[in-house]
Structures are given as C-alpha cells and as structure tokens.
Amino acid sequence: MDRRYFSRVLMGTLGVSALAPGVLSSSLLREQPLIDGPRLHRWLREMSCFGARAEGGVDRVAFSDADIEGRAYVRSLMEEVGLDVRVDLVGNILGRLEGAVPSLPPLMVGSHIDSVPAGGNYDGPLGTLGALEGVRTLHDAGIRPRHPIDVVVFVNEEGGKTGSRVMAGEFRLEELELESASGFTIGEGIRRLGGDPERLAEVRAAPGKVAGFLELHVEQGAVLERSGIQIGVVEGIVGIRRWNAVVHGAANHAGTTPMDQRRDALLGAARLVEAVNRVVNSIQGSQVATVGRIQASPGAPNVIPGEVTLSIEIRALEMDRIQEVMVGIRQEADAIGIENGTPIDLNDFYLSGAAPTDERFRGWVESAADDLGLTHRRMPSGAGHDAQAVAHFAPIGMVFIPSVGGLSHHPDEYSRPEDIEAGANVLLGALLKADAELD
Amino acid sequence: MDRRYFSRVLMGTLGVSALAPGVLSSSLLREQPLIDGPRLHRWLREMSCFGARAEGGVDRVAFSDADIEGRAYVRSLMEEVGLDVRVDLVGNILGRLEGAVPSLPPLMVGSHIDSVPAGGNYDGPLGTLGALEGVRTLHDAGIRPRHPIDVVVFVNEEGGKTGSRVMAGEFRLEELELESASGFTIGEGIRRLGGDPERLAEVRAAPGKVAGFLELHVEQGAVLERSGIQIGVVEGIVGIRRWNAVVHGAANHAGTTPMDQRRDALLGAARLVEAVNRVVNSIQGSQVATVGRIQASPGAPNVIPGEVTLSIEIRALEMDRIQEVMVGIRQEADAIGIENGTPIDLNDFYLSGAAPTDERFRGWVESAADDLGLTHRRMPSGAGHDAQAVAHFAPIGMVFIPSVGGLSHHPDEYSRPEDIEAGANVLLGALLKADAELD
Numbered sequence: 001m002d003r004r005y006f007s008r009v010l011m012g013t014l015g016v017s018a019l020a021p022g023v024l025s026s027s028l029l030r031e032q033p034l035i036d037g038p039r040l041h042r043w044l045r046e047m048s049c050f051g052a053r054a055e056g057g058v059d060r061v062a063f064s065d066a067d068i069e070g071r072a073y074v075r076s077l078m079e080e081v082g083l084d085v086r087v088d089l090v091g092n093i094l095g096r097l098e099g100a101v102p103s104l105p106p107l108m109v110g111s112h113i114d115s116v117p118a119g120g121n122y123d124g125p126l127g128t129l130g131a132l133e134g135v136r137t138l139h140d141a142g143i144r145p146r147h148p149i150d151v152v153v154f155v156n157e158e159g160g161k162t163g164s165r166v167m168a169g170e171f172r173l174e175e176l177e178l179e180s181a182s183g184f185t186i187g188e189g190i191r192r193l194g195g196d197p198e199r200l201a202e203v204r205a206a207p208g209k210v211a212g213f214l215e216l217h218v219e220q221g222a223v224l225e226r227s228g229i230q231i232g233v234v235e236g237i238v239g240i241r242r243w244n245a246v247v248h249g250a251a252n253h254a255g256t257t258p259m260d261q262r263r264d265a266l267l268g269a270a271r272l273v274e275a276v277n278r279v280v281n282s283i284q285g286s287q288v289a290t291v292g293r294i295q296a297s298p299g300a301p302n303v304i305p306g307e308v309t310l311s312i313e314i315r316a317l318e319m320d321r322i323q324e325v326m327v328g329i330r331q332e333a334d335a336i337g338i339e340n341g342t343p344i345d346l347n348d349f350y351l352s353g354a355a356p357t358d359e360r361f362r363g364w365v366e367s368a369a370d371d372l373g374l375t376h377r378r379m380p381s382g383a384g385h386d387a388q389a390v391a392h393f394a395p396i397g398m399v400f401i402p403s404v405g406g407l408s409h410h411p412d413e414y415s416r417p418e419d420i421e422a423g424a425n426v427l428l429g430a431l432l433k434a435d436a437e438l439d
Numbered sequence: 440m441d442r443r444y445f446s447r448v449l450m451g452t453l454g455v456s457a458l459a460p461g462v463l464s465s466s467l468l469r470e471q472p473l474i475d476g477p478r479l480h481r482w483l484r485e486m487s488c489f490g491a492r493a494e495g496g497v498d499r500v501a502f503s504d505a506d507i508e509g510r511a512y513v514r515s516l517m518e519e520v521g522l523d524v525r526v527d528l529v530g531n532i533l534g535r536l537e538g539a540v541p542s543l544p545p546l547m548v549g550s551h552i553d554s555v556p557a558g559g560n561y562d563g564p565l566g567t568l569g570a571l572e573g574v575r576t577l578h579d580a581g582i583r584p585r586h587p588i589d590v591v592v593f594v595n596e597e598g599g600k601t602g603s604r605v606m607a608g609e610f611r612l613e614e615l616e617l618e619s620a621s622g623f624t625i626g627e628g629i630r631r632l633g634g635d636p637e638r639l640a641e642v643r644a645a646p647g648k649v650a651g652f653l654e655l656h657v658e659q660g661a662v663l664e665r666s667g668i669q670i671g672v673v674e675g676i677v678g679i680r681r682w683n684a685v686v687h688g689a690a691n692h693a694g695t696t697p698m699d700q701r702r703d704a705l706l707g708a709a710r711l712v713e714a715v716n717r718v719v720n721s722i723q724g725s726q727v728a729t730v731g732r733i734q735a736s737p738g739a740p741n742v743i744p745g746e747v748t749l750s751i752e753i754r755a756l757e758m759d760r761i762q763e764v765m766v767g768i769r770q771e772a773d774a775i776g777i778e779n780g781t782p783i784d785l786n787d788f789y790l791s792g793a794a795p796t797d798e799r800f801r802g803w804v805e806s807a808a809d810d811l812g813l814t815h816r817r818m819p820s821g822a823g824h825d826a827q828a829v830a831h832f833a834p835i836g837m838v839f840i841p842s843v844g845g846l847s848h849h850p851d852e853y854s855r856p857e858d859i860e861a862g863a864n865v866l867l868g869a870l871l872k873a874d875a876e877l878d
Binding site: 226238253255256257258261264270271280290291299300302304305383384408 | 658659660661662665677681691692693694695696698700703708710712713716719720725727729730732735739740741744752754789820821823845848
C-alpha cells in the first residue's frame with residue numbers, strides 16, 4: 001500500500017474522538033482539556049510506516065528519504081490543525097498556534113522524528129506528535145494560549161542534535177562535512193530538508209527569544225517501569241566526561257615469570273574497574289560511572305599483559321559531582337599503580353555539559369501530573385536530548401514516560417498506550433501552566 | 440663476507456684452547472675435563488650469522504635457508520670431531536660418539552637451532568653447541584663414555600617441537616599441512632631438511648631405546664638472575680591448561696541505567712581476574728595463572744558491557760595442582776556470578792601435559808654443579824622444550840643458566856660468557872655421571 005495514500009485516507013476520517021477514559025475525575029475535566037488518545041496512537045502508528053523495516057522498527061535516519069517523507073507527514077498534520085508552518089534555515093519545522101498576547105515570545109514544545117539505524121517508534125515521534133496532539137486539543141477546544149506556541153521538529157537529533165544545536169549556537173561548521181548515517185554529509189542533508197548550510201547563523205536563537213521549551217520523551221531506561229511510577233519529572237540532562245586510563249605493566253612470558261615477579265597490567269586494570277564501581281557507589285546521588293571498553297596488549301593467553309587501555313565514563317547532573325567522583329577514582333588509581341607496580345595514566349577525551357531543567361518547569365510538570373492523579377518522581381536523564389541544547393537559550397522542562405524493559409534505540413522499543421496518553425496530557429497540562437505563569 | 444668462508448676460516452684455526460679459568464679447584468680438574476669456553480663462544484658467535492638481522496638477533500625459523508645453513512654448520516662441526524653423523528627421517532641431526540659398551544642404548548644430549556622470527560642467539564644454539572662442546576672435550580681428552588652419546592639437533596622446536604614429538608610418537612599427521620613461519624608447510628619443510636614425511640613412523644623411539652636425555656637451555660625467565668644463582672636444576676616442564684571464561688551480563692545504556700540496576704559483565708570479569716590471582720597465590724608452590732586476553736562486547740565507552748570473554752591459563756609441574764587451582768577459581772567464579780548477576784562459563788580449550796625430569800638426573804645436575812663450586816636451585820621450566828617430548832620415551836634432565844633480564848624470544852636475549860661456560864661444564868659433568876650410573 002502507498003504510505004501517503006494510507007495516511008491521507010486515515011487523516012480524512014479524523015474528527016473529534018472520544019476522550020481518554022479512566023484516569024480523570026470530572027472536576028479535573030473542567031480545568032484541562034484532554035488529548036485524544038486514539039488519534040495520537042493512530043498518528044504514531046502512521047509515522048512508524050516511514051522507514052519501516054521488514055524485521056520491525058524503523059530506519060528513518062536524518063536526511064534519508066524516509067525522514068523527508070515523515071517530515072512531510074508531520075507538516076500535513078500541522079496544516080490540518082491550521083498551524084502556521086515554516087522551515088528554518090537548518091531544516092527545523094515549526095508549526096505555530098498564535099497566542100493572545102502578541103508581545104510575548106513563543107513557547108516551544110516538541111522533539112524529533114529521525115531515528116537511529118534499526119531504531120524504535122517512540123524515541124522522538126512521541127515528543128513531536130504528543131506536542132502536536134496537545135496543540136490540536138487546544139485548537140479544537142477553542143482555547144487560545146497567551147504565548148504563541150511553536151510545535152517543533154528538530155533536525156538530526158540522533159546524529160548530533162544538529163537542529164537544536166544550531167539554534168543554540170553550539171554547532172561547529174566543520175560538522176557540515178561529517179557523513180551522516182544517511183550517506184549524505186550533514187551539509188548536504190540540510191539542503192535536502194530545504195535549509196541553507198551557509199546561513200545557519202541566522203537560525204541562532206538569542207536568550208529571551210523563546211519563553212521556554214517542553215519535551216516529552218520515553219525514558220530510555222527502566223527506572224519508571226521497575227518502580228511502577230507513571231511520570232518522570234526530569235531534573236536535567238546529565239553532563240558526561242570520558243577518560244582513557246592506560247595501565248602500564250611489563251609484558252612477559254606467562255610460563256617463566258613467577259607470580260611475585262609480575263607487573264600485570266590487566267590485574268591493575270581489574271582493580272581499577274572495581275575501584276570505579278566502588279567510588280561512584282560511595283557517593284550519594286544518581287551519578288553513574290561505566291567502564292565500557294578495554295583492550296589488553298599484547299592480548300595472548302600465554303603473555304602477561306604489558307599495557308591495558310580502558311575507558312571511564314562518568315555522568316551526573318552537576319559537573320562538580322563528576323569531578324568529585326573522578327578525584328576519588330584518581331586516588332584509587334594512584335594507590336593501585338603503586339601497590340601493583342603498574343602506574344595508571346588518566347587522560348580525558350570527551351566532555352558534554354550538564355543541562356539542568358528549570359525548577360519552575362519541574363513544578364509545573366509535577367502539578368500537571370497531580371491534577372491528573374498520576375504518580376511521578378524526579379529523575380535525571382542519562383541520555384542526551386534536544387532540550388539539552390535549548391537550555392542554552394531558554395528554560396526547559398522534560399516529561400518522561402515508562403519504556404518497557406528500558407529498551408531504546410532498538411526495534412522492540414515500546415511504551416504502553418495508557419502511558420503515552422498520560423504523558424501527552426501531562427505535557428499539555430504543564431504547557432498551559434507555563435503559558436499562564438511565564439512572561 | 441661469505442658466511443661459510445668465515446666459518447671455514449675460523450674453524451681452521453681451532454685447536455685445544457685454554458681451560459676456563461677461575462671457578463675450579465685443581466682437585467676437581469682431575470675428575471672432570473673442562474670445556475673450552477672460548478671455542479664455545481666462537482661457535483655461538485658463528486651460529487649467530489645464519490639468519491642474522493640488520494637490527495640484531497636472528498630470523499632462523501625452521502625450514503628456512505638460514506636454518507638449512509645453520510644445520511650444515513653444526514654438521515661440519517660434528518664431522519670435525521669425528522662424530523658419526525646421520526639425519527633421521529624427520530630431519531633431526533644426530534652425531535654419535537661411540538661408547539665403550541656396545542650393548543648399551545645411547546644417551547642423547549642437545550637441543551635445537553631454529554629460532555622464532557626476530558629471535559635471539561641463545562635459545563636453542565646454547566644447548567646444541569654446549570652439548571657438542573662437551574662431546575668434543577671428551578673426544579679431545581681421550582675419554583670414552585660407556586654409552587654411545589648422540590648429540591642431537593631437533594627439528595622445528597619453535598614451531599611445534601616437530602622433531603622431538605615425532606620421536607615421541609606425539610606428532611599428528613594433520614600437522615604436516617600446517618604452514619610454518621618459513622612459508623613452507625611442515626611436510627614441505629621436512630623434505631627440505633632431507634626427511635620423508637611419509638615415513639615418520641620409523642622415527643619413533645620406543646621406551647628403552649634411549650638411555651636418557653640432557654638439555655642445556657637459557658632460563659627464559661629472570662629467577663636465576665634476580666636471585667644471583669648460577670645453575671637452575673629443572674624439576675620439569677610445567678603442564679598447561681587454558682580456559683575461556685565467558686561472563687554473561689546485560690548490555691545497556693551507560694547513561695540511563697542506574698548503578699543498582701546493572702548487570703555489568705566487565706565488573707564481573709574484573710572480579711574474576713582478581714580471583715584468579717588470589718587463588719593461585721593462596722596455594723604453596725611454583726604454579727602460575729595468567730589472564731592474558733580479554734574482550735568486552737559491545738566495547739563502547741557509553742555502553743555497559745553485556746558479555747566479556749577472557750582467557751585463563753594455569754601452569755604447574757603436576758596436572759593435579761592445575762586442577763586444584765581451577766577448583767578454587769571455579770568456586771570464586773560461581774560466587775561472583777551470583778553476587779554480580781553475571782553468570783560465568785568456563786570452557787577449556789588447550790592442554791599440554793607436564794613433563795617432570797627424572798630425580799636421578801636432578802641429582803646428577805646438582806652434584807655436577809657442586810663439583811664445580813657453582814650455586815644452584817631447583818625450579819620448574821615454565822616454557823616448553825624438546826625434553827618435554829623426549830620424556831615420553833626416556834628419562835630427562837635439564838640445566839638452566841641465567842638469561843639477562845629474563846628476556847627470551849627477543850633479539851636482545853643474552854647470557855653472560857661465564858654463565859654459558861658454567862652451564863656447559865655442568866651439562867658435561869651430569870652427562871658423565873649419567874653415563875657412569877645408567878644402564
């Protein structure tokens with residue numbers, strides 16, 4: 001079946017659907033219009049056709065034909081709601097619902113629709129279509145917000161948050177030459193979406209130009225699901241630092257070198273792996289530390305390793321916390337080096353700044369969840385999001401919903417319909433509170 | 440300079456040289472003739488020309504032109520002593536000094552002359568030329584042993600102990616098809632040396648056909664050098680077993696998976712590496728255990744490793760000791776698997792049997808060292824040697840001398856002249872004791 005025809009036919013049947021049942025008391029219904037759950041599910045299902053893989057999941061990497069088709073589909077939905085749609089010079093799509101107070105800057109709400117290769121159907125589309133569903137609900141209910149509201153589809157989130165980072169002024173021109181997963185360079189890709197890579201400076205949003213930004217997303221971990229909590233109130237996107245640790249020993253014959261004459265780099269590395277785990281767990285908080293990569297040289301069963309290189313990654317909501325963990329690891333590494341005769345060098349090679357959410361937005365998300373009778377908890381986002389870039393020029397808030405098994409970037413990524421509806425309603429509620437209280 | 444001419448010229452100048460000075464009392468001189476140190480050093484130097492590398496060391500891999508030239512050189516030395524030289528059907532060279540009692544089986548003494556690629560000048564040639572020097576000394580002193588004495592050059596020690604394993608009946612015919620470091624298959628190589636790969640069964644030595652075997656070798660570790668001891672009395676060649684340990688965890692996002700929800704395969708592997716070290720050190724003895732190879736999957740800094748494979752190698756003089764160490768490791772691995780949520784599988788993939796030396800030979804080596812006023816200690820051989828194969832059909836003894844820094848299989852491998860002379864004299868002394876006492 002032709003996918004566009006499929007979408008057109010289904011869209012032709014859209015109307016005002018039944019409200020989501022169950023979770024709401026009649027008193028709350030008077031305060032906040034509720035999104036149309038079946039309509040949102042249908043939109044998500046239709047979006048899943050663009051780049052659908054026979055084996056499940058989608059290949060809708062940024063700049064691919066499937067990405068371009070998916071974007072056209074979102075535009076058609078925006079236009080149907082009567083939003084004023086424009087594509088900026090990097091290719092971000094912004095669909096505006098006009099506000100009642102023309103002097104106020106816009107509130108932004110949205111996410112992305114591009115996927116990783118062999119990705120799932122919720123990471124991105126949930127935030128984009130959930131935002132659009134909220135705005136459609138306002139429109140259909142005849143509610144006019146004070147601020148203009150821009151529903152946004154950011155370009156190439158999965159391949160480097162291109163659209164949001166260009167708005168934040170973080171994008172480096174060298175990145176235009178990088179090949180994206182689509183096979184096109186990012187520069188070529190921007191042109192394919194109707195942007196102009198030579199005029200990206202014009203996209204930059206100065207602080208104050210955007211009143212605030214809200215993003216709905218699947219959790220990408222299993223914290224909510226395991227704890228049976230419906231809504232995650234995101235405290236911020238964690239900062240990340242990565243180091244290479246090099247453990248220097250002495251390669252030697254595994255048969256002729258007695259145990260007490262060894263300087264075994266892998267034994268030093270093993271003690272370091274344990275130390276990383278011990279130190280990060282010894283400090284209160286949600287920070288995490290991971291050794292994901294290890295390489296022993298020369299790497300033969302009959303040779304004592306002479307050098308081992310391993311990666312250490314630390315993530316935390318505050319950069320100071322990352323530093324605190326690293327100070328502890330460094331002390332342990334020095335002690336291991338001395339005790340084991342295998343000195344350890346630590347060299348940092350990657351840094352991504354933490355992006356805390358705005359405390360007012362956290363409160364509005366919590367209050368929206370309370371209004372709807374939903375359970376919620378505060379939590380960090382361990383993964384990166386467009387909101388992280390937007391935080392450079394506007395206050396941000398984020399809403400998480402449970403993802404079954406914590407699976408993400410995987411064809412089997414899945415969120416339950418009731419969680420999706422709950423998330424979209426919280427998003428809309430928080431958006432209305434922000435609209436009411438922000439200038 | 441033409442290397443053969445060089446050898447011929449130098450050999451033409453050989454005569455009865457001065458005895459090695461210093462270490463011997465005059466009373467001992469009456470009991471045992473002493474080898475000619477300068478002659479042995481010259482032979483070693485000349486041998487180092489066959490396959491000499493511009494950067495130092497030698498490429499004299501088995502079956503190469505350099506190997507064939509080096510073998511011709513040893514034959515010429517044997518013939519000069521008047522030995523009866525033959526090449527058996529696998530290519531082993533045997534130079535016989537006839538004994539006084541024709542009914543006695545021969546004593547064998549020797550080693551190999553092939554090297555690893557970019558090898559050193561002592562591993563192999565020391566044992567071959569040291570044996571020949573001892574026999575030449577007997578010949579020149581007019582001493583006739585009771586047993587015939589075969590000075591042996593075994594084929595392809597470094598590439599699989601081909602010559603000695605064919606004698607032991609351990610060689611598998613499939614090995615003929617294996618490509619050796621020379622580029623020739625082992626079968627082609629045997630033909631190049633004058634052997635016949637189709638008649639290898641005729642080479643096999645039945646128990647009783649050889650009275651005993653002695654091998655002089657550099658230690659290939661640093662135990663003797665660090666302890667300042669001159670002679671190593673080898674207790675045996677250690678047995679080797681190798682396992683692959685597979686640690687099963689769950690690969691997950693390093694940002695979104697809290698510390699208390701991880702099943703980190705690398706953390707389990709690190710604890711196993713420590714356990715291997717702890718267990719092998721907790722048992723009295725000279726056994727060693729090594730984790731030389733490790734691979735974490737998927738192996739990215741931002742992904743918790745889902746599976747880690749590592750090698751565990753244990754060496755000990757008795758196979759039971761290897762088993763004892765493994766029982767301890769297995770217990771720890773099970774406990775780590777449960778505690779860490781990362782079950783560990785252990786699968787063995789390599790076995791090389793232990794080859795203890797004969798207690799009488801150990802005594803003769805000690806007694807020969809005592810006669811010469813040399814310090815000595817018993818020790819295992821962590822590396823493999825031709826003697827290991829010979830042990831299948833005859834009692835064996837081995838003599839080690841110090842190797843500077845324990846370097847081996849390396850161009851910088853080096854043993855001091857005085858240690859070489861001491862080793863060759865102990866070899867000769869032990870050979871005479873064996874000749875006197877063995878039937």
